[in-house]
Amino acid sequence: MTATNLLEVRNLTTGFRLRDNEIRVVEGVDFDVKRGEVLGIIGESGSGKTVSCMSILRLLPEHTAIDADRIRFDGEEIAGWPESEFAALRGRRMAMIFQDPVGSFNPVKTIGWHFRHASRRVADSRPELFADRDAWRREAVAVLGRVGIPHGAQILKSYPHQLSGGMLQRALIALILQLRPSLVVADEPTTNLDNIVEHQIIELFQRLKEETGASFLFITHDMSVAAKLCDRIAVMYAGQIVEIGPAKDLLADPKHPYSQGLVRTATELVERVDRLREIPGELPNWRSMPAGCRFEPRCPHAREGCTAAQPMRFPGPGREVRCLLYDG
Ligand SMILES: Nc1ncnc2c1ncn2[C@@H]1O[C@H](COP(=O)(O)OP(=O)(O)OP(=O)(O)O)[C@@H](O)[C@H]1O
Numbered sequence: 001m002t003a004t005n006l007l008e009v010r011n012l013t014t015g016f017r018l019r020d021n022e023i024r025v026v027e028g029v030d031f032d033v034k035r036g037e038v039l040g041i042i043g044e045s046g047s048g049k050t051v052s053c054m055s056i057l058r059l060l061p062e063h064t065a066i067d068a069d070r071i072r073f074d075g076e077e078i079a080g081w082p083e084s085e086f087a088a089l090r091g092r093r094m095a096m097i098f099q100d101p102v103g104s105f106n107p108v109k110t111i112g113w114h115f116r117h118a119s120r121r122v123a124d125s126r127p128e129l130f131a132d133r134d135a136w137r138r139e140a141v142a143v144l145g146r147v148g149i150p151h152g153a154q155i156l157k158s159y160p161h162q163l164s165g166g167m168l169q170r171a172l173i174a175l176i177l178q179l180r181p182s183l184v185v186a187d188e189p190t191t192n193l194d195n196i197v198e199h200q201i202i203e204l205f206q207r208l209k210e211e212t213g214a215s216f217l218f219i220t221h222d223m224s225v226a227a228k229l230c231d232r233i234a235v236m237y238a239g240q241i242v243e244i245g246p247a248k249d250l251l252a253d254p255k256h257p258y259s260q261g262l263v264r265t266a267t268e269l270v271e272r273v274d275r276l277r278e279i280p281g282e283l284p285n286w287r288s289m290p291a292g293c294r295f296e297p298r299c300p301h302a303r304e305g306c307t308a309a310q311p312m313r314f315p316g317p318g319r320e321v322r323c324l325l326y327d328g
């Protein structure tokens with residue numbers, strides 16, 4: 001492990017045990033997240049973006065089988081940690097923001113309760129939050145102010161249902177400023193917001209990144225968001241990473257035929273990758289996954305050899321692509 005990586009994931013494989021068999025929806029996923037970097041994950045619906053992140057955070061249901069050669073976080077191998085220790089890590093040093101902010105809050109508790117409760121978990125690293133009775137509250141009002149919520153004291157007395165989705169996402173971002181985790185996992189955090197609010201929240205993420213030095217795993221459907229926010233991008237297809245590289249290079253010159261389709265349809269139609277249905281064909285069935293390149297049945301460049309398993313190739317600085325076209 002190099003000191004520059006906050007998170008290292010190797011050969012992550014996740015399956016759901018069903019009545020008669022197991023379907024693997026993530027297979028052989030490798031990536032690093034450097035300190036202070038935003039790694040974007042893009043790919044069409046059902047490609048395994050959420051499951052990959054939730055596997056690392058251990059937030060999947062009981063019938064899930066997660067396997068990895070390595071999940072190293074801040075220098076420690078966490079894959080084998082018992083749940084009790086892992087839960088503490090998740091509460092203190094990792095934060096999550098989901099599509100639906102309502103789910104991140106306990107509906108019968110005030111926003112202030114959430115700030116106090118979460119602050120307690122980081123009391124070891126931030127004792128100043130409990131320097132006196134109201135220290136955590138003053139800090140909460142200050143961070144709420146920094147995310148554009150001027151009446152923080154009032155907001156702390158509110159219940160989640162009294163706030164809009166955009167306000168709740170802001171409050172969560174403020175909470176992250178208060179807790180200072182080293183890893184933030186954001187799963188399409190702007191998808192349910194209207195355009196103006198979405199734009200504001202993306203700007204807040206940019207500030208979060210600059211002001212906290214935290215690392216981000218940022219799942220998005222939206223190429224313009226990826227372009228604005230991400231340092232590097234991983235493209236997922238059918239449970240695998242098919243390409244990874246610096247965001248600017250990858251978006252300007254995608255190498256994998258799937259990434260090319262993704263970026264092209266996104267720029268032509270603007271906005272959302274769901275439109276990827278514009279690439280003819282659809283995701284293969286989990287039960288009959290091609291043994292070789294999983295995109296081969298849809299690929300305009302498919303040739304002999306593509307039906308064999310494809311390792312990563314290295315077509316440029318920092319770039320990796322799982323495609324035979326870049327052999328040699
Ligand atoms: N709890 C579960 N049990 C069984 N299958 C699941 C479960 N959660 C997800 N899946 C399946 O795993 C696959 C990957 O899903 P995942 O949610 O990771 O996709 P995604 O890339 O995040 O898509 P989206 O962009 O729609 O959020 C899908 O086929 C999904 O139906």
Ligand code: NI
Nearest residue numbers: 049050051187
């Ligand atoms: Ni998802």
